[in-house]
Amino acid sequence: MGEMVENKQIVLKDYIKKGYPKESDMVKQVSKISLNVPDGSNGILVKNLYLSCDPYMRSRMTKSESGYVEAFTPGQPITGYGVARVLDSGTPKFKKGDLVWGFTGWEEYSLITNTGSLFKIEHPEVPLSYYTGLLGMPGMTAYAGFYEVATPKKGEYVYISAASGAVGQLVGQFAKLLGCYVVGSAGSKEKVDLLKNKFGFDEAFNYKEEEDLAAALKRYFPDGIDIYFENVGGKMLDAVLVNMRSHGRIAVCGMISQYNLEKPEGVYNLTSVIMKQLRVQGFLVFEYYHLYPKFLELVLPYIKEGKINYLEDTAEGLESAPAALIGLFSGRNVGKQVVVVARE
């Protein structure tokens, strides 16, 4: 078994029945772990470096039969995407010293028995935290949702909600690189400035300052929207539907405005789907991971040439993770929310 060390962990106290999760729904505990893989296991033992806070994690905090990802287990560490260093390996797929990204635990050290979802990091020359965002799940989400689901063409009109988030900021930049007209919305002046000045969106607006969202969209898209990258749902979707162009596509990535509501908001303008022959398509990134090598081939040169900008919101220390996760739902974070567990 080898040496046992202390292992700080963030665990979910209990399932959240309704409403916004709170910091106090998660607690820190300290357990012990061996830094060796148990005999006979084909798992790996890792030291976690960066953890990712992502909106989909809200659904895992509630016990539900219909969730598309498994709910967390109360009393056990939260799990999610992260970047980690392999300390010991029981599988030939990874060796000691490798860097990996994929599903790990919210703790200092994790024994990962299901290594099938892990990617080996072959390009450690970019900041490693990027593998929780730009080069990880959110990056693949942006890539799959934009190129595969929204089927964009040069010159099309693209609208992105929650545009300064991990996924939105990338979708906008992909769209600009393809030659689209791109408008994003976000929830603060600071975020709107980022969209225009750092991420190169053509226009951006603060949705909280718009009394009439449909009118705001009409202002930015007098000829209508070809592609809507949907991160928000509810009222925003309704406002978009009446502003879509014929044959428009709505890539449904998330509906963050709805996740904490006891009853979701109604959407009223769905007859637009017929009138405008829209395609509204939901997707989950998991099914597109086979495109990861193709994605890297596209994105790594963009990063190295400075053609893609990327903004992280970094929380220091495992203890800061609950607050960082909660912040996603009030829009506190600016850019991709990362938690630094350890710097090497």
Added chain:
Amino acid sequence: MGEMVENKQIVLKDYIKKGYPKESDMVKQVSKISLNVPDGSNGILVKNLYLSCDPYMRSRMTKSESGYVEAFTPGQPITGYGVARVLDSGTPKFKKGDLVWGFTGWEEYSLITNTGSLFKIEHPEVPLSYYTGLLGMPGMTAYAGFYEVATPKKGEYVYISAASGAVGQLVGQFAKLLGCYVVGSAGSKEKVDLLKNKFGFDEAFNYKEEEDLAAALKRYFPDGIDIYFENVGGKMLDAVLVNMRSHGRIAVCGMISQYNLEKPEGVYNLTSVIMKQLRVQGFLVFEYYHLYPKFLELVLPYIKEGKINYLEDTAEGLESAPAALIGLFSGRNVGKQVVVVARE
């Protein structure tokens, strides 16, 4: 100019502001028409035989900028699909004596100047009224929506609302012929019996007798729905969304429950689009008419072999047309609603 004859017409009195249209929104008038095409015109002069009542016509009764088909002109005859005999022609595309189907007027005789939308009837051996339904626009709608939009596979679970209507009854039969499990809903016991006994659906139910539509669908689709052919919208769509299977497709053909509401119903379960990776796609039949020859190739043999059943609800005489059209929105019709203007 030639002989002038009396021409009975049904005209729209004025645009309908809100709510259900009434018979009295349309009036009969008698005008005069020459039975010859005017000199220099490349139109055709037809004698109308059968007129079609279709749900989409509701939207043409209201002045709207966003309508996908042009609104009617108050004081002018209603226009719509029909079957007609060519009496005189100014275009080499059609000659005297030809039978055509396509856009014509709600009147005894029409001068059709836009002949681009007309199809010549090459198979007059089937009942001519079929070209308002099974072999006309509704037939093509069923064909395009099912085969092209819903991309069905053998063995899939298919649900159709408004299933005894002109489109629904065909979609169900196409689905059965492909080897799918097919359930339809309709609004009376008579219609439900038809679905099961005449059209060969596996199951059918009366949605008016179900307090909980989602529970009813769960009963008929314990493993969920792969394809929903949407004719209804509103509450029905909400009930379907929670019963869809992963990667399900919703072909959005119409939302007849919403057309007469001042404010449409809210739809609340759209997060299913993400969780289940659904594709919700609206379509208009106009864009699929290039497939008409392929469609006939499929359907004519089915008709001749008795593999497709078809039910019409026939109203006699042009005078009966307003009541026939209004009846669509209360579900009075059983099967495709046709108006006989003249039998030859």
